[in-house]
Amino acid sequence: MARIDLEHIRHAYGAKPKSENDYALKEVHHEWNDGGAYALLGPSGCGKTTLLNIISGLINPSEGRILFDGKDVTHLSTQDRNIAQVFQFPVIYDTMTVYDNLAFPLRNRHVPETEVDRRVKEIIEMIGLGGWAGKKAQGLTADQKQKISLGRGLVRSDVSAILFDEPLTVIDPEMKWVLRSQIKRLHKQFGFTMVYVTHDQTEALTFADKVVVMYDGQIVQIGTPAELFERPRHTFVGYFIGSPGMNVLPAKIDGSTATIGDETIALNFRPEIKSGAKTELGIRPEFVAIGREGMPVAISKVEDIGRHKIVRARFADQLISIILDEDGEIPAEPRIAFDQKAINIYADSWRVGGEA
Amino acid sequence: MEKTWNNKAWFMVLPVLVLVAFSAVIPLMTVVNYSVQDTFGNNEFFWAGTDWYVDVLTSDRFWDALTRNLIFSAIILAIEIPLGIIIALNMPKKGLGVPVCLVLMALPLLIPWNVVGTIWQVFGRVDIGLLGHTLEMLGVNYNYVQNPIDAWVTLIVMDVWHWTSLVVLLCYAGLVSIPDAYYQAAKIDGASRWSVFRYIQLPKMKRVLLIAFLLRFMDSFMIYTEPFVVTGGGPGNSTTFLSIDLVKMAIGQFDLGPAAALSIIYFLIILLLSWIFYTVMTTSDAQS
Ligand SMILES: Nc1ncnc2c1ncn2[C@@H]1O[C@H](COP(=O)(O)OP(=O)(O)OP(=O)(O)O)[C@@H](O)[C@H]1O
Ligand SMILES: [Mg+2]
Numbered sequence: 001m002a003r004i005d006l007e008h009i010r011h012a013y014g015a016k017p018k019s020e021n022d023y024a025l026k027e028v029h030h031e032w033n034d035g036g037a038y039a040l041l042g043p044s045g046c047g048k049t050t051l052l053n054i055i056s057g058l059i060n061p062s063e064g065r066i067l068f069d070g071k072d073v074t075h076l077s078t079q080d081r082n083i084a085q086v087f088q089f090p091v092i093y094d095t096m097t098v099y100d101n102l103a104f105p106l107r108n109r110h111v112p113e114t115e116v117d118r119r120v121k122e123i124i125e126m127i128g129l130g131g132w133a134g135k136k137a138q139g140l141t142a143d144q145k146q147k148i149s150l151g152r153g154l155v156r157s158d159v160s161a162i163l164f165d166e167p168l169t170v171i172d173p174e175m176k177w178v179l180r181s182q183i184k185r186l187h188k189q190f191g192f193t194m195v196y197v198t199h200d201q202t203e204a205l206t207f208a209d210k211v212v213v214m215y216d217g218q219i220v221q222i223g224t225p226a227e228l229f230e231r232p233r234h235t236f237v238g239y240f241i242g243s244p245g246m247n248v249l250p251a252k253i254d255g256s257t258a259t260i261g262d263e264t265i266a267l268n269f270r271p272e273i274k275s276g277a278k279t280e281l282g283i284r285p286e287f288v289a290i291g292r293e294g295m296p297v298a299i300s301k302v303e304d305i306g307r308h309k310i311v312r313a314r315f316a317d318q319l320i321s322i323i324l325d326e327d328g329e330i331p332a333e334p335r336i337a338f339d340q341k342a343i344n345i346y347a348d349s350w351r352v353g354g355e356a
Numbered sequence: 357m358e359k360t361w362n363n364k365a366w367f368m369v370l371p372v373l374v375l376v377a378f379s380a381v382i383p384l385m386t387v388v389n390y391s392v393q394d395t396f397g398n399n400e401f402f403w404a405g406t407d408w409y410v411d412v413l414t415s416d417r418f419w420d421a422l423t424r425n426l427i428f429s430a431i432i433l434a435i436e437i438p439l440g441i442i443i444a445l446n447m448p449k450k451g452l453g454v455p456v457c458l459v460l461m462a463l464p465l466l467i468p469w470n471v472v473g474t475i476w477q478v479f480g481r482v483d484i485g486l487l488g489h490t491l492e493m494l495g496v497n498y499n500y501v502q503n504p505i506d507a508w509v510t511l512i513v514m515d516v517w518h519w520t521s522l523v524v525l526l527c528y529a530g531l532v533s534i535p536d537a538y539y540q541a542a543k544i545d546g547a548s549r550w551s552v553f554r555y556i557q558l559p560k561m562k563r564v565l566l567i568a569f570l571l572r573f574m575d576s577f578m579i580y581t582e583p584f585v586v587t588g589g590g591p592g593n594s595t596t597f598l599s600i601d602l603v604k605m606a607i608g609q610f611d612l613g614p615a616a617a618l619s620i621i622y623f624l625i626i627l628l629l630s631w632i633f634y635t636v637m638t639t640s641d642a643q644s
Contacts, residue, residue, distance in 0.1 A: 058540050078543040091541035093555045104555075108546035152545060 002068045002160035002193060004032040004055060009064035011050055017062070024050045025061070026217040032161070034069075035191040037184075039204035041240070042214035048197045049088060051214070052163045055195070056083045068160055081160065086153035088165040088197075090145040092137045098124065099133040102151050109156075123151045126182050128175065143171050150179065154186055161193040168203075180207060201241055213237050229284070230342065235349045238282050244310060244321040246344075247288070251281035253345060261316025263295045265338060271345040271353035280346040285310070285321040287342035290330060294337035299330060384623075390616035408617035418618065421598045422625070425577055428511070428597065432576040435516050437569060440523025445557065447528055458528075461521040469518075473585030476514045480586075500587060504594035507587045511595060514582055519575070523568045530561035566637050570630055577626055598622050 011025040020026060025047045032038060040048050053059040055066065057078040065074045073081055084105070093101050102120045111119075124133055127147040132140075137148060150167045164183075168176045180203065187194050195212075198204050204211050205225040213221045213228065213236070220234040221227075232238035238246030252259040256270045258281050265281070273279060290297075290311065297320070301312040304326075311322040315336065322336065344351050391408055412418050447457050467475075480500055482488040491498040500507040534556060542552045580599035583589060589596035589604070596604075602622065606615035 053540070056544060058543060079546050083544070085540075085544045087537050087541060089535075089537055091537050093559075095555060095559045104547070104551075105545040108548065108551065149541075152541075 003034040003070075004161060004193060005065075005067040005070075006030050006032075006055070007065040007067065009051075009054060009061045009066070011047075011054060011059065011061045011063075023062075023217055025054070028064075028219055030212075030219055030222065032193055032195065035193055036210060037187055037194045037208045038196065039208035039211045040195055040197045040214060041199075041201060041204045041211055043240070044199075046214045047217045048214055049165055052085060052165055052195065052197065055161070056085045056163055057081045058085075082158070083161050083163065084153045084156055084159045085163040086150050086165060086167040088169075090142070090149035090170075092140070092145050092148050094136070094138045096137055097133065098129055098135050098137055098140075098148060101137050101148050102155050105152055105156055119155050119157065123155045126154070127151045127179065143175070146170050147179075154183070157190055159192055161195065164194070164196045166197050166199065169199075201243075205241075211241075213240065215240075231344060231351065232282065233351045235280060235282060235346050238284075238344070242284060242286075244285055244323075246282045246284050247318075247320045248280050248282045248346065249316070249318050249320070251279055251345075253279045253281075258343075258345065260318070263316055265343070266340065267343060267345070268340050269353050271347070273345075273347045273352060277347035278349075280349075282344040282346055282351075283338045283342060285323040287339035288320070288322040289337045289339065290322050290324055290328070290334055291337070292331050292333070292335060294335040297334055297336050299334060302330070387616045387619050390612050391620050394613050408613045409621070412614055412617045412621060417601065418598075418621075420593065421596055421601045424595070425579075425597050428508075428579065429573055429576045431512055432515050432519075433569065433572055435512070436520045436523050436572055437565070439516070440520050440568065441527050441561070441565075443520070443524045444527035444531055444561075445553070447524070447531075449532060458525070461524050461528075464518050464521050465525075467518070469581035470585055472514060472518050473582045476510060476517075476582075477586045480510050502591055504591055507591060507595050510586060511579075511583055514586070515576060515579070518582075519572060523572065526564040526568045527561050530564040531557060534560050566634070569637070570633060573633065574626055574630055577629070 006028050009025060009028040010023055012023045014022055017023055028051060040051070042048050050059065054061045057073070057076060057080075061074070065072055067073065068081065093104065096104065099120055102123055103116050106116045106119060120133075124130060127150060129144060129147060129151075132144070137145070140148070146167065146169075150164075153162055153164065153167070168179060171179065183194075183196075184207065196204070196207060198207075205228075209224070210222055211225055211228055212219055213234075215234065215236040221232065221237045223231075223233075228237055228241045232241065232246060235246070235248045238248055249260050251265075253271055253273055256267045258265045258267055260281060295315065297313040297315045299311060299313045302324075303310045303312070306326075308326055309324045309328065311324050311330065313320050313322060313334075313336075320336075324330070345353060392405060393403060394407075443461075447461075448454055464472075477485075479485045480488045480498075482492050482499055488498060488500075497503075498506050500510040538556045539552065542556060547555070578599055579597055580603070583595045583597060583600055584603075587595045589600040598618070599622075602615055602618050605611050605618065
């Protein structure tokens with residue numbers, strides 16, 4: 001139950017960072033709204049865990065400030081920040097029972113035992129370990145351990161925020177779905193601010209109000225799932241979100257026309273581009289129409305994946321993916337056309353111009 | 357995992373069995389042989405049955421020495437185990453301090469027993485020893501040659517100095533195997549320093565502590581060299597442990613029969629106590 005502001009946070013693990021590349025977090029300046037549900041998405045090593053650890057106070061950032069509800073907490077300890085965090089790799093206290101594991105965060109904060117009992121019983125049911133309360137945690141399976149880890153994060157009802165670091169990776173799909181909706185329900189009930197790291201984009205897109213995409217130590221875009229889909233701010237977001245990812249084709253931009261190979265494409269806006277920048281045109285496979293009109297392509301492969309077909313083709317010497325309806329036909333001499341509204345232009349990988 | 361029965365596997369173990377037979381079983385049997393016979397010299401032996409055992413077990417000398425042994429081991433364990441844990445907890449986990457500390461810790465372990473004895477014997481002497489002389493100057497009446505308490509304190513300090521490192525190194529090995537995530541989770545869960553020790557560090561050290569405990573018990577129970585060098589079992593009989601008594605009996609008085617019987621009893625006591633400790637500690641582990 002707090003708004004979290006990250007002010008110009010940078011972090012390097014090494015003592016004396018010399019170049020930009022020594023920073024695991026390059027510059028994060030961002031606010032997490034009170035009660036918001038955020039999914040944090042990004043490739044391995046991009047700094048997701050580092051960012052969470054900075055918010056929870058396990059790491060002190062090399063530079064920058066962290067505010068909770070406007071109060072500077074940069075130098076407060078983890079305990080004093082009142083944050084729950086579920087780690088990427090399950091941590092359990094081997095010698096304790098399942099029940100005591102879950103009660104541990106509450107007892108450490110001197111919550112009355114009746115309240116402890118009520119909370120623990122609720123959580124233990126929620127994570128599906130109802131019959132296991134009295135078992136020693138030692139002999140449990142990996143997914144049970146992860147559930148306990150998750151449960152310890154959820155057991156406190158008064159936290160400012162809960163940070164989840166890929167909490168459901170080793171859990172089987174069906175249980176994953178159950179737990180995900182339980183977390184959502186708790187979020188609604190208690191209104192904590194929630195940051196949820198995941199590799200799984202469907203999880204991110206269905207789960208969160210806002211998706212935060214990180215790449216190479218930076219937040220490259222924050223937006224609703226629709227924004228990330230339609231207007232990726234960075235080519236990385238284009239590749240990373242969507243399946244298959246966005247087609248990003250090197251293009252020459254001249255006023256409001258783009259030229260790819262020998263083909264010219266009219267744009268509905270005039271991107272402003274600094275001279276010397278590397279320019280690219282991005283178009284999602286969903287917005288490429290295949291038919292008898294437009295620019296010629298050579299089809300190399302068609303993958304039928306049920307609801308639709310993915311067509312892999314060569315266009316102006318580039319590889320391009322096209323999504324075709326299941327009953328869509330590919331004519332003998334196929335041509336493609338781009339939906340003008342769905343075209344994004346990138347200069348040095350960052351999106352330029354057009355409406356947001 | 358399913359184990360398949362393989363008769364040929366015995367051949368693999370055979371060399372070890374032969375080695376153990378020559379190094380342990382055969383000498384042990386010789387001792388057993390002595391312990392049930394008597395001799396008046398000339399290599400003539402008479403069957404004595406359990407006489408020597410009865411003699412040993414009914415002598416005050418044996419029970420006094422055994423009591424000294426038990427007290428000594430208890431004191432040693434009560435000091436070295438907690439001290440070892442405390443030092444291990446405070447050792448640096450990374451950086452340049454690690455190799456420095458490890459080498460410092462390993463140093464006492466590299467010194468042979470009799471040298472340790474000699475060092476402390478000289479160190480503690482009132483006339484020329486640094487420690488003895490300093491204490492004398494400070495007005496402390498310290499004399500391990502005449503005062504039994506001083507003799508005990510010297511032996512205990514010596515053993516602690518010599519062997520706490522072993523406990524430290526074993527505990528340290530257990531501690532560094534704990535992933536960072538455990539400490540991070542403990543912080544998030546608001547655990548106190550004590551809880552971190554009790555629920556994270558101690559469980560991880562349990563196995564190595566069991567080993568440390570058994571090693572230190574067996575070793576301290578068999579203590580011989582240090583009291584032999586420093587006090588020679590005195591003043592009076594105050595530091596005459598079973599091992600010292602045994603040597604007095606066997607070499608000093610050449611009573612091979614009783615000495616052999618005492619050896620066997622001594623051996624069985626160590627075996628029995630080690631087995632008890634091991635069982636108690638591992639079953640409490642299995643229950644938890
Ligand atoms: N304790 C550490 N010491 C030094 N470098 C580290 C440490 N932890 C992480 N790094 C480095 O910082 C960068 C970001 O790591 P981080 O763990 O935050 O990535 P991540 O996005 O969580 O990745 P993953 O998806 O694999 O968990 C990586 O290059 C990593 O090698
Ligand atoms: Mg991570």
